[in-house]
Amino acid sequence: MPDKPKKSNKSKKCIKCDKSVYCSDLCSEHFKDYFEKKIKRTIKKFDLFSKKDRVGVAVSGGKDSTTALYVLKKLGYNIEAVTVDAVIGNYTKKNLENLRKVCKKYDVKLNEINFREEFGSSLCFIKSVAQEKGLTYSSCMICGVLRRYLLNKYAKKWKFDCLVTGHNLDDEAQAFIMNVFRNDLILAKRQGPVSGSGKANSTKVFVKRVKPLYLCTEEEIIKYSKFMKFPVNYEPCPCREGAYRKEYADMLDAFEKKFPPTKYNIVQFFLRTVHQMKEKDIDKEADKDIEIGKCEKCGEPCAKKICKRCEILGALKGEIKTKK
Ligand code: SF4
Ligand SMILES: [Zn+2]
Numbered sequence: 001m002p003d004k005p006k007k008s009n010k011s012k013k014c015i016k017c018d019k020s021v022y023c024s025d026l027c028s029e030h031f032k033d034y035f036e037k038k039i040k041r042t043i044k045k046f047d048l049f050s051k052k053d054r055v056g057v058a059v060s061g062g063k064d065s066t067t068a069l070y071v072l073k074k075l076g077y078n079i080e081a082v083t084v085d086a087v088i089g090n091y092t093k094k095n096l097e098n099l100r101k102v103c104k105k106y107d108v109k110l111n112e113i114n115f116r117e118e119f120g121s122s123l124c125f126i127k128s129v130a131q132e133k134g135l136t137y138s139s140c141m142i143c144g145v146l147r148r149y150l151l152n153k154y155a156k157k158w159k160f161d162c163l164v165t166g167h168n169l170d171d172e173a174q175a176f177i178m179n180v181f182r183n184d185l186i187l188a189k190r191q192g193p194v195s196g197s198g199k200a201n202s203t204k205v206f207v208k209r210v211k212p213l214y215l216c217t218e219e220e221i222i223k224y225s226k227f228m229k230f231p232v233n234y235e236p237c238p239c240r241e242g243a244y245r246k247e248y249a250d251m252l253d254a255f256e257k258k259f260p261p262t263k264y265n266i267v268q269f270f271l272r273t274v275h276q277m278k279e280k281d282i283d284k285e286a287d288k289d290i291e292i293g294k295c296e297k298c299g300e301p302c303a304k305k306i307c308k309r310c311e312i313l314g315a316l317k318g319e320i321k322t323k324k
């Protein structure tokens with residue numbers, strides 16, 4: 001299994017040459033080569049996209065999406081970058097500056113979408129109004145829902161065949177274990193190297209979202225990004241509210257340290273089990289109707305009568321205006 005992360009090397013020498021280990025039992029040069037090949041193999045293995053496709057890469061200015069952007073460009077894919085600025089003060093300002101630099105350097109078109117232009121407000125303002133109204137939405141929930149909505153809307157408008165996200169092996173292992181702990185088969189089924197609802201994908205309602213870093217660990221991505229000296233922000237977002245998720249991350253890190261490669265094994269288990277299940281069997285097992293319908297207000301695909309975005313903006317009616 002070539003994509004399996006390697007165990008720690010006691011001799012601290014690269015397994016391919018005499019140089020010292022940089023990451024994954026390899027020196028920096030061999031690691032770089034291994035890492036890029038792993039992404040190439042992941043794209044082929046899961047049939048994510050081809051050289052003929054117009055690929056939108058959702059970028060945030062962080063290490064994951066910047067790495068995905070650079071490697072896909074290097075591999076010769078037809079890519080454009082798309083970023084959604086939630087207007088989180090200096091944090092997103094700095095990220096945007098970095099993204100503009102990266103895209104200029106590697107000659108990739110950068111498409112910018114902005115919360116203020118779309119909704120008339122920054123994330124922080126939307127959050128504060130929501131709080132005043134007694135809503136319990138976290139910043140990350142609001143940010144995630146609104147960003148996904150905008151990315152899908154513009155990916156369709158700009159006719160991308162798919163949208164790349166920077167999710168990595170750690171993200172996927174955490175998400176799967178969270179769904180196991182919550183016994184949420186429907187959400188678990190929506191994970192995977194190609195995500196979104198299968199039914200909706202088939203009718204082109206959701207632009208397919210794909211994850212070329214699916215088999216790359218967080219550690220590998222940090223090492224690669226630092227080796228490449230990408231101008232990225234390694235600091236966490238100041239609005240981050242992920243205490244619950246962090247508990248899973250810490251738990252898996254502890255297991256990984258003691259029993260590697262725990263995260264890889266979790267993801268492989270998912271791929272061999274839940275990922276292979278058919279939608280109808282999931283419906284039966286979950287005893288729920290997951291028919292994807294349309295939001296009564298905006299017509300976007302959703303599982304309930306009203307999509308979350310309309311719920312959020314509807315609750316804030318009169319204070320937030322959406323762009324028609
Ligand atoms: S950490 Fe949360 S609030 Fe910050 S950019 Fe990510 S989803 Fe948005
Ligand atoms: Zn080497």
Ligand SMILES: [Zn+2]
Pocket residue numbers: 295296297298299300306307308309310311
């Ligand atoms: Zn809606």
